[in-house]
Amino acid sequence: MTARPIIEVKGVHKSFGANTVLKDVSVQVEQGEVVVVIGPSGSGKSTLLRCLNGLEKPESGEIRIEDRSLLVAGAAITQIRSRMGMVFQQFNLFPHLNVLRNITLAPVQVRKLEPAKAEELAMSLLGKVGLSEKAGHYPASLSGGQAQRVAIARALAMEPHIMLFDEPTSALDPEMVGEVLAVMKELAAEGMTMVIVTHEMGFAREVGHRVLFMEQGMIVEEGTPQKLFDEPQQERTRAFLSKVL
Numbered sequence: 001m002t003a004r005p006i007i008e009v010k011g012v013h014k015s016f017g018a019n020t021v022l023k024d025v026s027v028q029v030e031q032g033e034v035v036v037v038i039g040p041s042g043s044g045k046s047t048l049l050r051c052l053n054g055l056e057k058p059e060s061g062e063i064r065i066e067d068r069s070l071l072v073a074g075a076a077i078t079q080i081r082s083r084m085g086m087v088f089q090q091f092n093l094f095p096h097l098n099v100l101r102n103i104t105l106a107p108v109q110v111r112k113l114e115p116a117k118a119e120e121l122a123m124s125l126l127g128k129v130g131l132s133e134k135a136g137h138y139p140a141s142l143s144g145g146q147a148q149r150v151a152i153a154r155a156l157a158m159e160p161h162i163m164l165f166d167e168p169t170s171a172l173d174p175e176m177v178g179e180v181l182a183v184m185k186e187l188a189a190e191g192m193t194m195v196i197v198t199h200e201m202g203f204a205r206e207v208g209h210r211v212l213f214m215e216q217g218m219i220v221e222e223g224t225p226q227k228l229f230d231e232p233q234q235e236r237t238r239a240f241l242s243k244v245l
C-alpha cells in the first residue's frame with residue numbers, strides 16, 4: 001500500500017465552451033481499489049476518465065497520479081500516461097496488424113522492449129485473456145468480445161499501474177459481455193487499480209469496492225455498492241437507479 005492515494009482529484013473544473021462538464025469534482029482512489037462510475041449519458045463520466053489520463057486538461061483543480069501532478073507534468077506526462085492503460089467502448093485495434101503485433105507494438109516502440117521479450121509478454125497476456133490461438137489472426141476476424149479482450153491485453157502489455165475502462169462492454173452483443181467482464185474481474189482479483197465506467201450494475205455490485213454516481217458534472221453520491229444500490233441517500237441517485245436496475 002502506498003501512503004497516499006494512487007489517484008487524487010481535487011476540485012477539478014472542465015468546460016467545453018460554455019458547457020461546464022465537470023464541476024468541482026474531487027475523488028481519491030487507493031492502490032488496488034476498483035471504483036465504478038455510473039450515471040446518465042452526458043454526465044461527464046468519459047470526460048473525467050479522459051482528464052485522469054491526460055487526454056483532456058481541466059481549467060482548474062489538481063490531478064495527482066502516483067503522487068505526481070498531471071497538470072504541471074510537462075514532459076513527464078508521457079511517462080505518467082504510459083503507466084495507465086485505457087480501454088474504450090470501441091476497441092481501436094490496428095486493422096493492418098495481427099493480434100500479436102497489436103500487442104507488441106507499444107512495448108517495442110515506447111518501452112523499448114526487445115521484440116522477442118515483447119512477444120513472450122504478449123503471448124502470456126493472450127493466455128490470460130483466453131485467446132492464445134488468435135495470435136496470428138487479424139482484428140477483422142475477431143468477434144467483438146475477442147477484440148475487446150485483445151484491447152485489454154494490449155493495454156496490459158504496457159504493465160500499467162492503473163487501468164481505466166470507459167464502457168468496455170457497451171458496444172458488444174449481449175452474449176459477449178460476460179467474457180470481457182470475466183477478464184476484468186480477474187484483473188481486479190489480482191489487485192489492479194481500476195476505474196470503470198459501466199452500465200453493468202451486477203458487475204459493479206460484485207466487483208466494485210466503491211461506486212460513484214455522477215450527474216451533470218458532479219459526483220452526487222458515492223459509497224460501497226451495497227450502500228449505494230440498496231440505500232441511496234440522494235433523490236437523484238434513487239431516480240437514476242430506478243431506471244437502470
Ligand code: ADP
Pocket residue numbers: 016019021039040041042043044045046047048
Ligand atoms: P458521459 O461519458 O457521462 O456520457 P461525457 O463526458 O462524454 O459524458 O460528456 C459530458 C458533456 O461534455 C456532454 O455534454 C458532451 O456533449 C460534452 N463533451 C464531451 N466531450 C466534448 C468535446 N470534446 N467537445 C465538446 N463537448 C464535449
Ligand code: MG
Pocket residue numbers: 045046047166
Ligand atoms: Mg461516456
